[in-house]
Amino acid sequence: MSYSWTPEGEPRGQTSPLAALAALFAVCTGVSIYVVALGGAVPVGDDRAYADSTLHRVSGELSDGGVVDPSTLDSARSAAPAGRQLNVTLTAGDRRWATGPRPPTGTRTDAASRTTSVRLGPGSVAPGRLRVEVWR
Template identity: 80%
Template sequence: MSFSWTREGRERGQASPLAALVALFAVCTGVSIYVVALGGTAALGDDRTYADPTLHRVSEELADGGVADPSALGTAQSAAPDGRRLNVTLTAGDRRWTAGPTPPNGTPTDAASRTTSVRFGPGSVVPGRLRVAVWR
């Protein structure tokens, strides 16, 4: 930092031009990073997917030790995201269990599914598929 004298004889601080340019560059870079990060979150808006995290929560509600229990399907509605409707379908073999309203035709839905083991009865476990559909 260089110093200059005023008429009254006191020192007055001045920044070198290089230090001022480096500080300006740092501020501009920080603002640019902030705008890019903010733009990335604003772009999510209403287009984000709800099905994958909802499928995970429903699977945790239904499964005990990794095996889904069809009788617990009614509790799966508590996993619905706020402001959204949820349909849960569990299929195994030729059997099918459903909880929640049916998605209306023409309404955009977000859906996800995964394979899971399904308990048919004591000691009877068969492969099946768990599917969720989420819509507004």
């Protein structure tokens, strides 16, 4: 350890550059080990959730001023993620509209839904629910 002197004549300790480099190396090694361990804990694969982002795209595609017109439901199929199948269902009261194939039985699907306003006719709007199901 080297010393420097203050104007008052008292010694003041300083860290040698070698000790500072050793401390920096120890911190970087610790962070690297943490990142490697965390990376092994994250599942690898294509099990991402597609439904929430797809629902957002479908809702934007179908709604005009926050109101969904059931006659435009077929245009929502273009919002399907690449390599995925999409089913869009719109319900209002006891009425139901759907587009896209139904998921096969036993297939794991990712689904999301949100409330929306549904245009039932000229000047007639009712509360409803927009639901999407996405699968491979």
